[in-house]
Amino acid sequence: MPPRSASRLLNASSRRGLFFHQPGVTSSPPLSPIADRHHQQLPNRLSLARLALQASCLSTHSSLGIFQPFGLPAAIDMPKRKTTASKSGGAATTTRQSKRNKTTTTTDPQPTPSPTMPPIPKAKEIFTPLPPSKTNRLLEPGPILLVSTGSVPDGTHNLMTLGFHSMISHSSPTLVGITLGPWDHSYSLLQKTKECVLCVPNVRMAEKVVDIGNLSAADLSDGETKWGRFGVEVVEGERVRAGLVGGEGVIGNLECEVEDERLVGGYHFWVVRVVKGWVSRENFRLDGEGVGGEEGDGDGDGGRMMHHRGDGSFFVGGREGVLDLRGRMTKWRMLQD
Template sequence: MPLPPRPLIPLLLRTAYSSRGVSTLRTIPLRSYSAPSHGTSPPKPGMPPRKQRKTSHPSHPKPGDADAADASAGDGTYPAAVQARSIAHFTPYPPTHTHRLLEAGPVLLISTSLGGKANLMTCGFHMPLQHSDPPLVALSLGEWDHSFSALEETGECVLAIPGCDLAEKVVDVGNCSGLEVDKWERFGFTPLPAEEVRAPLVGEALACIECRVHDRRNVSKYGMWILEPVRAWVNERREERRTFHHKGDGTFVIDGEGLDLRERMTKWKYLQD
Protein backbone atom coordinates (compact mmCIF):
# COMPACT_ATOMS: atom_id res chain seq x y z
CA MET A 1 0.00 0.00 0.00
CA PRO A 2 1.57 3.35 -0.97
CA LEU A 3 2.41 5.76 1.81
CA PRO A 4 -0.06 8.68 1.92
CA PRO A 5 1.22 12.26 2.04
CA ARG A 6 2.88 13.10 5.35
CA PRO A 7 0.50 15.20 7.45
CA LEU A 8 1.52 18.39 9.18
CA ILE A 9 1.92 16.89 12.61
CA PRO A 10 4.62 17.06 15.29
CA LEU A 11 7.61 14.75 15.28
CA LEU A 12 6.19 12.50 17.97
CA LEU A 13 3.26 11.78 15.68
CA ARG A 14 5.39 11.21 12.59
CA THR A 15 7.52 8.64 14.33
CA ALA A 16 4.40 6.64 15.11
CA TYR A 17 3.13 6.74 11.55
CA SER A 18 3.40 3.69 9.30
CA SER A 19 2.23 2.85 5.80
CA ARG A 20 0.73 -0.31 7.25
CA GLY A 21 -1.91 1.88 8.83
CA VAL A 22 -3.93 1.25 11.90
CA SER A 23 -2.86 -2.36 12.32
CA THR A 24 0.70 -1.17 12.96
CA LEU A 25 -0.03 2.09 14.68
CA ARG A 26 -2.21 0.51 17.33
CA THR A 27 -0.09 -2.54 18.05
CA ILE A 28 0.06 -2.89 21.84
CA PRO A 29 2.48 -5.07 23.80
CA LEU A 30 0.64 -8.04 25.25
CA ARG A 31 1.12 -7.43 28.93
CA SER A 32 -0.70 -8.09 32.13
CA TYR A 33 -0.49 -7.01 35.72
CA SER A 34 -2.34 -8.22 38.77
CA ALA A 35 -3.66 -5.50 41.02
CA PRO A 36 -3.16 -6.11 44.74
CA SER A 37 -5.91 -8.12 46.34
CA HIS A 38 -8.08 -6.33 48.85
CA GLY A 39 -10.13 -9.28 50.04
CA THR A 40 -13.32 -10.78 48.74
CA SER A 41 -16.21 -8.40 48.30
CA PRO A 42 -19.73 -9.55 49.27
CA PRO A 43 -22.04 -10.69 46.47
CA LYS A 44 -24.27 -8.10 44.88
CA PRO A 45 -27.99 -8.22 45.72
CA GLY A 46 -29.76 -10.87 43.69
CA MET A 47 -26.53 -12.65 42.83
CA PRO A 48 -25.73 -16.13 44.19
CA PRO A 49 -22.93 -16.28 46.76
CA ARG A 50 -19.47 -16.96 45.42
CA LYS A 51 -18.29 -20.53 45.61
CA GLN A 52 -15.62 -21.07 48.22
CA ARG A 53 -12.34 -22.49 47.03
CA LYS A 54 -11.90 -26.07 48.16
CA THR A 55 -9.38 -26.60 50.92
CA SER A 56 -9.42 -30.40 50.90
CA HIS A 57 -8.38 -32.74 48.13
CA PRO A 58 -11.13 -33.18 45.52
CA SER A 59 -12.76 -36.55 45.06
CA HIS A 60 -11.28 -38.90 42.51
CA PRO A 61 -12.82 -38.64 39.03
CA LYS A 62 -14.59 -41.49 37.37
CA PRO A 63 -12.54 -43.51 34.88
CA GLY A 64 -12.68 -41.95 31.43
CA ASP A 65 -13.97 -38.64 32.68
CA ALA A 66 -11.29 -36.35 31.18
CA ASP A 67 -13.02 -33.13 32.17
CA ALA A 68 -13.24 -34.22 35.79
CA ALA A 69 -9.61 -35.28 35.74
CA ASP A 70 -8.58 -31.85 34.46
CA ALA A 71 -10.69 -30.13 37.08
CA SER A 72 -9.06 -32.10 39.87
CA ALA A 73 -5.60 -30.67 39.15
CA GLY A 74 -4.03 -27.85 41.16
CA ASP A 75 -6.41 -25.93 43.40
CA GLY A 76 -9.37 -26.33 41.09
CA THR A 77 -9.16 -22.84 39.57
CA TYR A 78 -8.19 -24.09 36.10
CA PRO A 79 -8.25 -27.47 34.38
CA ALA A 80 -4.84 -29.14 34.35
CA ALA A 81 -4.39 -28.53 30.61
CA VAL A 82 -4.83 -24.79 31.14
CA GLN A 83 -2.76 -24.67 34.31
CA ALA A 84 0.20 -26.23 32.49
CA ARG A 85 0.39 -23.51 29.84
CA SER A 86 3.11 -20.88 30.10
CA ILE A 87 2.43 -17.14 30.24
CA ALA A 88 6.10 -16.27 29.72
CA HIS A 89 5.23 -14.19 26.64
CA PHE A 90 3.33 -11.76 28.90
CA THR A 91 5.10 -9.22 31.10
CA PRO A 92 3.61 -7.25 34.01
CA TYR A 93 1.93 -3.93 33.27
CA PRO A 94 0.78 -1.37 35.89
CA PRO A 95 -3.00 -1.11 36.33
CA THR A 96 -2.55 2.66 36.63
CA HIS A 97 -1.41 2.73 32.99
CA THR A 98 -4.21 0.63 31.51
CA HIS A 99 -5.83 3.72 30.01
CA ARG A 100 -2.90 3.68 27.58
CA LEU A 101 -3.99 0.26 26.36
CA LEU A 102 -7.69 1.08 26.17
CA GLU A 103 -7.45 3.75 23.51
CA ALA A 104 -10.50 5.94 23.50
CA GLY A 105 -11.93 7.71 20.48
CA PRO A 106 -10.29 10.62 18.66
CA VAL A 107 -8.92 13.61 20.52
CA LEU A 108 -11.65 16.25 20.78
CA LEU A 109 -11.97 19.97 21.18
CA ILE A 110 -14.72 20.85 23.67
CA SER A 111 -16.41 24.17 22.95
CA THR A 112 -18.33 25.95 25.72
CA SER A 113 -19.72 29.43 26.25
CA LEU A 114 -20.52 31.28 29.45
CA GLY A 115 -21.58 34.90 29.75
CA GLY A 116 -20.97 35.47 26.06
CA LYS A 117 -17.35 34.26 26.27
CA ALA A 118 -16.51 31.10 24.36
CA ASN A 119 -13.72 28.72 25.36
CA LEU A 120 -11.99 25.62 24.04
CA MET A 121 -10.39 22.67 25.79
CA THR A 122 -8.76 19.45 24.59
CA CYS A 123 -10.18 16.11 25.68
CA GLY A 124 -9.12 12.49 25.16
CA PHE A 125 -11.38 10.72 27.69
CA HIS A 126 -14.84 10.10 26.23
CA MET A 127 -16.96 7.25 24.94
CA PRO A 128 -20.33 6.56 23.27
CA LEU A 129 -22.86 4.95 25.62
CA GLN A 130 -25.87 4.22 23.44
CA HIS A 131 -26.94 4.71 19.84
CA SER A 132 -30.46 6.08 20.25
CA ASP A 133 -33.50 6.74 22.46
CA PRO A 134 -31.62 9.01 23.07
CA PRO A 135 -28.01 8.80 21.82
CA LEU A 136 -25.64 9.34 24.75
CA VAL A 137 -21.94 10.13 25.13
CA ALA A 138 -19.84 10.08 28.31
CA LEU A 139 -17.25 12.82 28.81
CA SER A 140 -14.58 13.23 31.49
CA LEU A 141 -14.34 16.85 32.57
CA GLY A 142 -13.54 17.85 36.17
CA GLU A 143 -13.42 20.92 38.35
CA TRP A 144 -9.74 21.36 37.51
CA ASP A 145 -10.81 22.32 33.95
CA HIS A 146 -11.75 25.94 33.25
CA SER A 147 -14.59 24.69 31.03
CA PHE A 148 -16.19 22.91 34.00
CA SER A 149 -18.05 25.98 35.26
CA ALA A 150 -19.43 26.76 31.80
CA LEU A 151 -20.73 23.22 31.30
CA GLU A 152 -22.10 23.12 34.84
CA GLU A 153 -23.99 26.40 34.49
CA THR A 154 -25.22 26.16 30.89
CA GLY A 155 -25.54 22.38 30.50
CA GLU A 156 -24.38 22.72 26.89
CA CYS A 157 -21.26 22.14 24.82
CA VAL A 158 -20.01 21.18 21.37
CA LEU A 159 -17.78 18.17 20.76
CA ALA A 160 -15.55 19.09 17.81
CA ILE A 161 -13.52 16.38 16.06
CA PRO A 162 -10.31 17.77 14.53
CA GLY A 163 -8.27 16.24 11.73
CA CYS A 164 -4.70 15.10 12.35
CA ASP A 165 -3.36 18.16 10.51
CA LEU A 166 -4.54 20.21 13.50
CA ALA A 167 -2.76 18.02 16.05
CA GLU A 168 -0.16 20.60 17.10
CA LYS A 169 -2.78 23.30 17.67
CA VAL A 170 -5.10 20.93 19.52
CA VAL A 171 -2.32 19.81 21.86
CA ASP A 172 -1.37 23.44 22.49
CA VAL A 173 -5.00 24.26 23.32
CA GLY A 174 -4.80 21.65 26.05
CA ASN A 175 -1.63 23.15 27.51
CA CYS A 176 -2.87 26.62 28.35
CA SER A 177 -5.83 28.03 30.26
CA GLY A 178 -8.81 29.97 28.99
CA LEU A 179 -8.46 32.08 32.12
CA GLU A 180 -5.31 33.58 30.64
CA VAL A 181 -5.81 33.55 26.88
CA ASP A 182 -8.50 33.59 24.21
CA LYS A 183 -7.79 30.20 22.65
CA TRP A 184 -9.93 30.84 19.58
CA GLU A 185 -7.90 33.88 18.61
CA ARG A 186 -4.52 32.56 19.69
CA PHE A 187 -4.74 29.29 17.75
CA GLY A 188 -6.77 30.52 14.80
CA PHE A 189 -9.98 28.55 15.30
CA THR A 190 -13.20 29.98 13.87
CA PRO A 191 -16.35 30.05 16.04
CA LEU A 192 -19.53 29.37 14.07
CA PRO A 193 -23.13 29.64 15.31
CA ALA A 194 -24.69 26.38 16.48
CA GLU A 195 -28.40 25.71 16.07
CA GLU A 196 -29.40 24.07 19.36
CA VAL A 197 -26.81 25.24 21.91
CA ARG A 198 -25.02 28.47 22.80
CA ALA A 199 -21.52 27.03 22.50
CA PRO A 200 -20.06 27.68 19.02
CA LEU A 201 -19.10 25.12 16.42
CA VAL A 202 -15.42 24.90 15.43
CA GLY A 203 -15.16 25.89 11.78
CA GLU A 204 -11.97 23.91 11.09
CA ALA A 205 -13.24 20.62 12.55
CA LEU A 206 -14.10 17.44 10.66
CA ALA A 207 -17.35 17.24 12.56
CA CYS A 208 -19.18 19.00 15.38
CA ILE A 209 -21.74 17.52 17.77
CA GLU A 210 -24.01 19.86 19.69
CA CYS A 211 -24.76 18.38 23.11
CA ARG A 212 -26.85 18.99 26.21
CA VAL A 213 -26.15 17.50 29.60
CA HIS A 214 -28.40 14.47 30.09
CA ASP A 215 -27.19 13.18 33.47
CA ARG A 216 -24.74 14.71 35.96
CA ARG A 217 -25.09 12.26 38.85
CA ASN A 218 -21.50 11.01 38.44
CA VAL A 219 -19.91 14.44 38.02
CA SER A 220 -19.05 15.06 41.67
CA LYS A 221 -17.62 11.57 42.17
CA TYR A 222 -15.92 10.84 38.85
CA GLY A 223 -16.03 14.05 36.80
CA MET A 224 -18.13 12.11 34.28
CA TRP A 225 -20.84 13.89 32.31
CA ILE A 226 -23.48 12.07 30.30
CA LEU A 227 -24.25 14.14 27.22
CA GLU A 228 -27.07 13.88 24.71
CA PRO A 229 -26.20 14.86 21.13
CA VAL A 230 -29.02 17.05 19.81
CA ARG A 231 -27.49 18.13 16.49
CA ALA A 232 -24.47 16.98 14.47
CA TRP A 233 -22.54 18.35 11.51
CA VAL A 234 -19.91 16.88 9.18
CA ASN A 235 -17.55 18.96 7.00
CA GLU A 236 -17.62 17.08 3.68
CA ARG A 237 -15.28 19.60 2.03
CA ARG A 238 -12.33 18.83 4.28
CA GLU A 239 -9.47 17.01 2.51
CA GLU A 240 -7.65 15.62 5.58
CA ARG A 241 -10.15 13.26 7.16
CA ARG A 242 -7.93 11.22 9.46
CA THR A 243 -8.30 11.76 13.19
CA PHE A 244 -5.64 11.27 15.85
CA HIS A 245 -5.74 9.46 19.17
CA HIS A 246 -3.89 10.02 22.44
CA LYS A 247 -2.03 7.01 23.83
CA GLY A 248 -2.06 8.49 27.31
CA ASP A 249 1.62 9.34 27.60
CA GLY A 250 2.04 12.35 25.32
CA THR A 251 2.29 10.27 22.13
CA PHE A 252 -0.44 9.85 19.55
CA VAL A 253 -1.48 7.60 16.68
CA ILE A 254 -3.22 8.51 13.43
CA ASP A 255 -6.04 6.68 11.74
CA GLY A 256 -4.65 4.42 9.06
CA GLU A 257 -6.02 1.71 6.80
CA GLY A 258 -9.72 0.99 7.22
CA LEU A 259 -11.36 -2.43 7.34
CA ASP A 260 -14.83 -3.00 5.92
CA LEU A 261 -16.27 -6.01 7.77
CA ARG A 262 -19.94 -5.11 7.49
CA GLU A 263 -20.84 -8.41 5.86
CA ARG A 264 -19.63 -10.21 8.97
CA MET A 265 -21.65 -8.01 11.33
CA THR A 266 -24.71 -10.18 10.93
CA LYS A 267 -26.16 -9.37 14.35
CA TRP A 268 -25.79 -5.61 13.90
CA LYS A 269 -27.15 -4.85 10.43
CA TYR A 270 -29.41 -2.13 11.81
CA LEU A 271 -26.35 -0.12 12.84
CA GLN A 272 -25.15 0.10 9.22
CA ASP A 273 -27.95 2.32 7.95
Protein backbone atom coordinates in the same frame (compact mmCIF):
# COMPACT_ATOMS: atom_id res chain seq x y z
CA MET B 1 -40.08 -60.81 83.38
CA PRO B 2 -42.37 -63.63 82.17
CA PRO B 3 -45.23 -62.67 79.83
CA ARG B 4 -47.86 -63.66 82.42
CA SER B 5 -46.32 -61.35 85.03
CA ALA B 6 -46.26 -58.50 82.49
CA SER B 7 -49.94 -59.10 81.77
CA ARG B 8 -50.82 -58.99 85.47
CA LEU B 9 -48.84 -55.75 85.80
CA LEU B 10 -50.80 -54.20 82.95
CA ASN B 11 -54.17 -55.26 84.38
CA ALA B 12 -53.33 -54.05 87.86
CA SER B 13 -52.04 -50.76 86.54
CA SER B 14 -55.19 -50.28 84.50
CA ARG B 15 -57.41 -50.93 87.51
CA ARG B 16 -55.45 -48.44 89.56
CA GLY B 17 -55.78 -45.86 86.76
CA LEU B 18 -52.10 -45.75 85.99
CA PHE B 19 -52.65 -45.90 82.25
CA PHE B 20 -56.42 -45.42 81.84
CA HIS B 21 -58.65 -43.27 83.92
CA GLN B 22 -62.41 -42.74 83.59
CA PRO B 23 -63.25 -39.56 85.43
CA GLY B 24 -66.43 -39.63 87.41
CA VAL B 25 -69.32 -37.31 86.98
CA THR B 26 -68.97 -34.21 89.03
CA SER B 27 -71.83 -33.23 91.30
CA SER B 28 -71.34 -29.49 90.84
CA PRO B 29 -74.06 -27.76 88.81
CA PRO B 30 -73.15 -26.78 85.23
CA LEU B 31 -72.07 -23.23 84.60
CA SER B 32 -73.42 -22.79 81.05
CA PRO B 33 -74.29 -24.86 77.94
CA ILE B 34 -70.83 -24.11 76.55
CA ALA B 35 -69.23 -25.34 79.77
CA ASP B 36 -71.38 -28.49 79.60
CA ARG B 37 -70.10 -29.33 76.13
CA HIS B 38 -66.54 -28.63 77.24
CA HIS B 39 -66.85 -30.99 80.22
CA GLN B 40 -68.41 -33.68 78.03
CA GLN B 41 -65.44 -33.57 75.67
CA LEU B 42 -62.87 -33.41 78.47
CA PRO B 43 -62.88 -37.17 79.35
CA ASN B 44 -62.14 -38.09 75.75
CA ARG B 45 -59.24 -35.64 75.61
CA LEU B 46 -57.82 -36.94 78.89
CA SER B 47 -58.12 -40.52 77.69
CA LEU B 48 -56.20 -39.72 74.51
CA ALA B 49 -53.50 -38.04 76.57
CA ARG B 50 -53.18 -41.07 78.83
CA LEU B 51 -53.00 -43.37 75.82
CA ALA B 52 -50.00 -41.39 74.62
CA LEU B 53 -48.49 -41.58 78.12
CA GLN B 54 -49.06 -45.35 78.20
CA ALA B 55 -47.29 -45.82 74.89
CA SER B 56 -44.37 -43.79 76.18
CA CYS B 57 -44.19 -45.86 79.37
CA LEU B 58 -44.37 -49.13 77.45
CA SER B 59 -41.56 -47.97 75.16
CA THR B 60 -39.46 -47.04 78.20
CA HIS B 61 -40.05 -50.41 79.91
CA SER B 62 -39.23 -52.19 76.66
CA SER B 63 -35.92 -50.35 76.31
CA LEU B 64 -35.06 -51.32 79.87
CA GLY B 65 -35.77 -54.98 79.12
CA ILE B 66 -38.73 -55.26 81.59
CA PHE B 67 -41.16 -56.47 78.91
CA GLN B 68 -41.76 -56.16 75.18
CA PRO B 69 -45.40 -55.16 74.38
CA PHE B 70 -47.11 -56.16 71.13
CA GLY B 71 -44.30 -58.56 70.26
CA LEU B 72 -41.85 -55.78 69.27
CA PRO B 73 -38.13 -56.59 69.51
CA ALA B 74 -36.16 -55.07 72.33
CA ALA B 75 -33.90 -53.12 69.94
CA ILE B 76 -34.09 -52.05 66.31
CA ASP B 77 -31.03 -52.51 64.14
CA MET B 78 -30.09 -49.18 62.49
CA PRO B 79 -27.68 -48.73 59.60
CA LYS B 80 -24.19 -48.39 60.94
CA ARG B 81 -21.57 -45.89 59.87
CA LYS B 82 -17.95 -46.72 59.70
CA THR B 83 -14.98 -44.54 58.83
CA THR B 84 -12.12 -45.91 56.78
CA ALA B 85 -8.83 -44.27 55.91
CA SER B 86 -7.60 -44.22 52.33
CA LYS B 87 -4.62 -46.45 51.63
CA SER B 88 -3.04 -43.70 49.53
CA GLY B 89 -2.92 -41.36 52.49
CA GLY B 90 -5.90 -39.24 51.45
CA ALA B 91 -8.73 -37.94 53.64
CA ALA B 92 -10.92 -40.45 55.49
CA THR B 93 -14.26 -41.32 53.88
CA THR B 94 -17.53 -42.16 55.62
CA THR B 95 -19.62 -45.10 54.39
CA ARG B 96 -23.12 -46.24 55.36
CA GLN B 97 -24.07 -49.88 54.83
CA SER B 98 -27.67 -51.07 54.83
CA LYS B 99 -28.50 -54.68 55.75
CA ARG B 100 -31.43 -54.67 53.36
CA ASN B 101 -29.75 -53.86 50.02
CA LYS B 102 -26.08 -54.29 50.97
CA THR B 103 -25.08 -51.09 49.14
CA THR B 104 -22.23 -48.80 50.12
CA THR B 105 -22.15 -45.05 49.43
CA THR B 106 -18.78 -43.31 49.43
CA THR B 107 -18.28 -39.54 49.63
CA ASP B 108 -15.14 -38.30 47.86
CA PRO B 109 -13.82 -35.06 49.41
CA GLN B 110 -12.67 -33.35 46.17
CA PRO B 111 -11.80 -34.47 42.65
CA THR B 112 -8.12 -34.51 41.85
CA PRO B 113 -6.84 -32.92 38.63
CA SER B 114 -6.05 -35.18 35.75
CA PRO B 115 -2.38 -36.14 35.62
CA THR B 116 -2.41 -35.59 31.84
CA MET B 117 -3.49 -31.92 32.13
CA PRO B 118 -0.76 -29.63 30.76
CA PRO B 119 0.67 -26.99 33.12
CA ILE B 120 -1.01 -23.57 32.98
CA PRO B 121 1.45 -20.73 32.33
CA LYS B 122 1.64 -17.80 34.70
CA ALA B 123 0.65 -14.31 33.52
CA LYS B 124 4.13 -12.93 34.23
CA GLU B 125 5.59 -15.53 31.87
CA ILE B 126 3.46 -14.28 28.96
CA PHE B 127 2.82 -10.56 29.51
CA THR B 128 4.68 -7.48 30.69
CA PRO B 129 3.12 -5.87 33.80
CA LEU B 130 1.18 -2.65 33.15
CA PRO B 131 0.64 -0.26 36.09
CA PRO B 132 -3.06 0.55 36.63
CA SER B 133 -2.21 4.23 36.25
CA LYS B 134 -1.25 3.55 32.62
CA THR B 135 -4.19 1.40 31.54
CA ASN B 136 -5.59 4.41 29.68
CA ARG B 137 -2.95 3.68 27.03
CA LEU B 138 -5.02 0.64 26.07
CA LEU B 139 -8.53 2.04 26.52
CA GLU B 140 -8.22 5.73 25.67
CA PRO B 141 -7.53 5.63 21.93
CA GLY B 142 -10.82 7.06 20.73
CA PRO B 143 -10.56 10.17 18.57
CA ILE B 144 -9.13 13.16 20.39
CA LEU B 145 -11.79 15.84 20.91
CA LEU B 146 -12.02 19.58 21.32
CA VAL B 147 -14.73 20.55 23.83
CA SER B 148 -16.41 23.91 23.43
CA THR B 149 -18.26 25.35 26.43
CA GLY B 150 -19.65 28.68 27.57
CA SER B 151 -21.64 31.05 25.39
CA VAL B 152 -20.62 32.83 22.20
CA PRO B 153 -23.16 35.68 22.56
CA ASP B 154 -21.83 36.77 25.95
CA GLY B 155 -18.16 36.13 25.12
CA THR B 156 -17.57 33.34 27.66
CA HIS B 157 -16.94 30.61 25.08
CA ASN B 158 -13.96 28.41 25.87
CA LEU B 159 -12.11 25.52 24.23
CA MET B 160 -10.22 22.55 25.67
CA THR B 161 -8.71 19.24 24.53
CA LEU B 162 -10.24 15.98 25.78
CA GLY B 163 -9.13 12.37 25.54
CA PHE B 164 -11.41 10.67 28.09
CA HIS B 165 -14.80 9.96 26.54
CA SER B 166 -16.99 7.02 25.57
CA MET B 167 -20.17 6.21 23.68
CA ILE B 168 -23.04 5.14 25.97
CA SER B 169 -26.05 4.87 23.66
CA HIS B 170 -26.20 5.34 19.90
CA SER B 171 -29.90 6.24 19.68
CA SER B 172 -33.09 7.08 21.60
CA PRO B 173 -31.31 9.14 22.86
CA THR B 174 -27.71 9.31 21.69
CA LEU B 175 -25.58 9.56 24.84
CA VAL B 176 -21.87 10.22 25.28
CA GLY B 177 -19.85 10.19 28.50
CA ILE B 178 -17.02 12.66 29.08
CA THR B 179 -14.63 13.13 32.00
CA LEU B 180 -14.28 16.78 32.93
CA GLY B 181 -13.25 17.91 36.41
CA PRO B 182 -12.94 21.11 38.45
CA TRP B 183 -9.29 21.45 37.45
CA ASP B 184 -10.61 22.57 34.04
CA HIS B 185 -12.12 26.03 33.49
CA SER B 186 -14.70 24.37 31.24
CA TYR B 187 -16.06 22.51 34.28
CA SER B 188 -17.67 25.61 35.79
CA LEU B 189 -18.99 26.71 32.38
CA LEU B 190 -20.60 23.32 31.79
CA GLN B 191 -22.16 23.42 35.25
CA LYS B 192 -23.65 26.81 34.48
CA THR B 193 -24.95 26.37 30.93
CA LYS B 194 -25.52 22.56 30.79
CA GLU B 195 -24.41 22.70 27.14
CA CYS B 196 -21.28 21.90 25.14
CA VAL B 197 -19.99 21.01 21.68
CA LEU B 198 -17.78 17.99 20.97
CA CYS B 199 -15.55 18.62 17.97
CA VAL B 200 -13.62 15.86 16.15
CA PRO B 201 -10.49 17.37 14.54
CA ASN B 202 -8.36 15.77 11.85
CA VAL B 203 -4.62 15.32 11.70
CA ARG B 204 -4.15 18.75 10.15
CA MET B 205 -4.96 20.29 13.55
CA ALA B 206 -2.60 18.01 15.49
CA GLU B 207 -0.20 20.65 16.80
CA LYS B 208 -2.98 23.14 17.47
CA VAL B 209 -4.94 20.51 19.43
CA VAL B 210 -1.93 19.88 21.68
CA ASP B 211 -1.32 23.62 22.18
CA ILE B 212 -4.95 24.19 23.18
CA GLY B 213 -4.62 21.40 25.73
CA ASN B 214 -1.44 22.91 27.16
CA LEU B 215 -2.96 26.34 27.77
CA SER B 216 -5.21 27.05 30.75
CA ALA B 217 -7.91 29.69 30.49
CA ALA B 218 -6.50 31.15 33.71
CA ASP B 219 -3.35 32.13 31.76
CA LEU B 220 -5.28 34.28 29.29
CA SER B 221 -5.45 38.04 29.61
CA ASP B 222 -8.74 39.85 30.09
CA GLY B 223 -10.96 39.59 27.04
CA GLU B 224 -8.71 37.00 25.39
CA THR B 225 -9.95 33.55 24.36
CA LYS B 226 -8.27 30.41 23.10
CA TRP B 227 -10.22 30.82 19.91
CA GLY B 228 -8.47 34.09 19.20
CA ARG B 229 -5.08 32.98 20.52
CA PHE B 230 -4.88 30.00 18.14
CA GLY B 231 -6.95 31.35 15.27
CA VAL B 232 -9.80 28.84 15.57
CA GLU B 233 -12.90 29.72 13.58
CA VAL B 234 -16.13 30.05 15.58
CA VAL B 235 -19.36 28.78 14.01
CA GLU B 236 -22.80 29.41 15.47
CA GLY B 237 -24.86 26.31 16.22
CA GLU B 238 -28.60 25.69 16.16
CA ARG B 239 -29.38 24.13 19.54
CA VAL B 240 -26.67 25.32 21.95
CA ARG B 241 -24.95 28.61 22.72
CA ALA B 242 -21.44 27.13 22.74
CA GLY B 243 -19.50 27.65 19.51
CA LEU B 244 -18.84 25.02 16.86
CA VAL B 245 -15.30 24.67 15.51
CA GLY B 246 -14.90 25.55 11.84
CA GLY B 247 -12.11 25.28 9.31
CA GLU B 248 -10.51 22.61 7.17
CA GLY B 249 -9.10 20.83 10.19
CA VAL B 250 -12.52 19.69 11.43
CA ILE B 251 -14.28 16.40 10.68
CA GLY B 252 -17.46 17.09 12.64
CA ASN B 253 -19.21 18.82 15.56
CA LEU B 254 -21.81 17.46 17.98
CA GLU B 255 -24.10 19.86 19.83
CA CYS B 256 -24.85 18.39 23.28
CA GLU B 257 -26.93 19.03 26.37
CA VAL B 258 -26.24 17.59 29.82
CA GLU B 259 -28.40 14.52 30.39
CA ASP B 260 -27.20 13.14 33.74
CA GLU B 261 -24.94 14.59 36.47
CA ARG B 262 -25.23 11.83 39.08
CA LEU B 263 -21.65 10.65 38.52
CA VAL B 264 -20.10 14.11 38.41
CA GLY B 265 -19.63 14.48 42.16
CA GLY B 266 -17.84 11.17 42.65
CA TYR B 267 -16.19 10.58 39.27
CA HIS B 268 -16.37 13.89 37.31
CA PHE B 269 -18.22 11.91 34.65
CA TRP B 270 -20.85 13.76 32.62
CA VAL B 271 -23.48 12.08 30.48
CA VAL B 272 -24.43 14.37 27.61
CA ARG B 273 -27.11 13.93 24.96
CA VAL B 274 -26.35 14.72 21.32
CA VAL B 275 -29.12 17.01 20.07
CA LYS B 276 -27.58 17.96 16.70
CA GLY B 277 -24.72 16.60 14.62
CA TRP B 278 -22.66 18.17 11.83
CA VAL B 279 -19.93 16.76 9.56
CA SER B 280 -17.63 18.42 7.06
CA ARG B 281 -18.55 17.86 3.42
CA GLU B 282 -14.87 17.70 2.51
CA ASN B 283 -13.63 15.56 5.39
CA PHE B 284 -16.33 12.98 6.12
CA ARG B 285 -18.54 10.66 4.08
CA LEU B 286 -21.30 8.50 5.52
CA ASP B 287 -20.49 5.65 3.11
CA GLY B 288 -17.15 5.12 4.86
CA GLU B 289 -14.98 5.94 1.85
CA GLY B 290 -11.80 7.96 2.34
CA VAL B 291 -12.07 11.70 1.76
CA GLY B 292 -9.87 14.76 1.76
CA GLY B 293 -7.60 14.21 -1.24
CA GLU B 294 -6.79 16.78 -3.86
CA GLU B 295 -9.45 15.41 -6.21
CA GLY B 296 -11.47 13.30 -3.83
CA ASP B 297 -9.21 10.25 -4.23
CA GLY B 298 -9.19 9.63 -0.48
CA ASP B 299 -5.45 9.97 -0.02
CA GLY B 300 -5.48 13.28 1.90
CA ASP B 301 -5.50 14.06 5.62
CA GLY B 302 -8.96 15.63 5.90
CA GLY B 303 -10.67 12.49 7.21
CA ARG B 304 -7.84 11.08 9.31
CA MET B 305 -8.67 11.12 13.01
CA MET B 306 -6.06 11.30 15.74
CA HIS B 307 -6.12 8.80 18.58
CA HIS B 308 -4.25 9.74 21.74
CA ARG B 309 -2.19 6.88 23.17
CA GLY B 310 -2.16 8.40 26.64
CA ASP B 311 1.46 9.47 26.60
CA GLY B 312 1.51 12.45 24.24
CA SER B 313 1.82 10.33 21.12
CA PHE B 314 -0.96 9.60 18.64
CA PHE B 315 -1.72 7.06 16.01
CA VAL B 316 -3.53 8.34 12.97
CA GLY B 317 -6.22 6.58 10.99
CA GLY B 318 -6.47 6.61 7.23
CA ARG B 319 -7.75 4.74 4.25
CA GLU B 320 -4.88 2.29 4.35
CA GLY B 321 -5.83 1.41 7.93
CA VAL B 322 -9.52 0.72 7.27
CA LEU B 323 -10.65 -2.92 7.33
CA ASP B 324 -14.07 -2.92 5.65
CA LEU B 325 -16.18 -5.81 7.01
CA ARG B 326 -19.57 -4.15 6.66
CA GLY B 327 -20.85 -6.97 4.45
CA ARG B 328 -19.82 -9.52 7.08
CA MET B 329 -21.35 -7.72 10.08
CA THR B 330 -24.97 -8.83 9.69
CA LYS B 331 -26.22 -8.45 13.26
CA TRP B 332 -25.87 -4.66 13.43
CA ARG B 333 -26.58 -3.87 9.79
CA MET B 334 -29.24 -1.36 10.82
CA LEU B 335 -26.41 0.90 12.01
CA GLN B 336 -24.92 1.08 8.52
CA ASP B 337 -25.88 3.83 6.07
